[in-house]
Amino acid sequence: DAGITQSPRHKVTETGTPVTLRCHQTENHRYMYWYRQDPGHGLRLIHYSYGVKDTDKGEVSDGYSVSRSKTEDFLLTLESATSSQTSVYFCAISGTGELFFGEGSRLTVL
Amino acid sequence: TQLLEQSPQFLSIQEGENLTVYCNSSSVFSSLQWYRQEPGEGPVLLVTVVTGGEVKKLKRLTFQFGDARKDSSLHITAAQPGDTGLYLCAGVLSNAGNMLTFGGGTRLMVKP
Numbered sequence: 001d002a003g004i005t006q007s008p009r010h011k012v013t014e015t016g017t018p019v020t021l022r023c024h025q026t027e028n029h030r031y032m033y034w035y036r037q038d039p040g041h042g043l044r045l046i047h048y049s050y051g052v053k054d055t056d057k058g059e060v061s062d063g064y065s066v067s068r069s070k071t072e073d074f075l076l077t078l079e080s081a082t083s084s085q086t087s088v089y090f091c092a093i094s095g096t097g098e099l100f101f102g103e104g105s106r107l108t109v110l
Numbered sequence: 111t112q113l114l115e116q117s118p119q120f121l122s123i124q125e126g127e128n129l130t131v132y133c134n135s136s137s138v139f140s141s142l143q144w145y146r147q148e149p150g151e152g153p154v155l156l157v158t159v160v161t162g163g164e165v166k167k168l169k170r171l172t173f174q175f176g177d178a179r180k181d182s183s184l185h186i187t188a189a190q191p192g193d194t195g196l197y198l199c200a201g202v203l204s205n206a207g208n209m210l211t212f213g214g215g216t217r218l219m220v221k222p
Contacts, residue, residue: 035212040119042112042198042212043153058209090152097141097202099210101152 003027006091006102014110019078021105023091025071031094032074033058034066036087037104043090049074081109113137114199114213122219123189131184131216133199140204142175142182147196147215179204189220 003026013019023032031050035043035058045058047066055066063085065077078085086109092099117132133142141160145153157166159175159182166173170193172185182201186193196217200210 040214042114042116042214043200044212045209048209092152098143098155098158099145099153099200101154103150103152 004091004093004100004102006089006105008105009103010106012108012110013081015082016080019081019107019109021076021089021091021107023074023076023102025074025093027093027095027100028071029093029095029100030071032068033092033094033099034064034074034076035090035092036060036085037090038087046076046089078107081107083109085109112214113203113211114201116197116199116213116216118216119214120217120219122221125190125220125222126188127220129186129189129218131186131197131218133182133184133201133213135180135201137201138179138204139201140179142179142199142201143210144173144182144184145198145200147198149195153196153198186218189218191220191222194218194220 005024007022033048034046037043044060046064049055049068067075089105091102115134143158144156147153157173162177162179164175170187174183196215198215199213
């Protein structure tokens with residue numbers, strides 16, 4: 001199994017609070033991704049990174065920011081969480097085109 | 111409207127039946143992948159197809175990439191309860207580098 005871990009795995013927060021999700025990999029892969037998964041929508045790309053300090057937006061990036069200060073960590077931040085950001089968030093890594101996913105972080109915004 | 115449309119969205123069948131899941135688009139893809147996801151876990155890659163008309167088999171699963179590289183299908187023969195899960199197709203558009211776009215998924219339940 002690819003070495004990828006997400007934290008926290010579950011979080012409940014209130015509208016307007018900041019939230020940071022962490023993705024940690026031990027595979028030294030260049031590419032890292034954050035997706036959200038909602039019923040009927042499959043997986044939608046939020047942001048991705050192609051190297052340290054190199055990031056770009058995906059199709060649903062509004063309300064999210066990311067940072068990658070070292071190869072192994074990719075952080076997803078919700079500056080001010082909203083109820084529409086209630087979702088399951090998946091981190092993925094890739095070296096050669098195949099995506100390896102973490103186990104997901106379930107976020108509930110009340 | 112999603113770039114990749116999967117059908118059916120839900121499928122409930124008895125053990126031993128055959129089934130086909132479809133992944134369709136009006137766009138051309140340079141490659142297409144199929145993933146399976148079990149509850150509480152992340153998706154896991156099953157196969158990648160890159161050539162129009164390509165057929166790949168993985169035990170009882172047969173994957174086909176359309177001749178025009180706009181669609182794909184997944185056929186399961188003699189389904190088993192262990193095949194239960196969410197099946198996702200994902201494609202790389204011909205003009206989009208290596209970014210994957212996912213379909214909405216097909217949720218399969220195989221009853222014993």
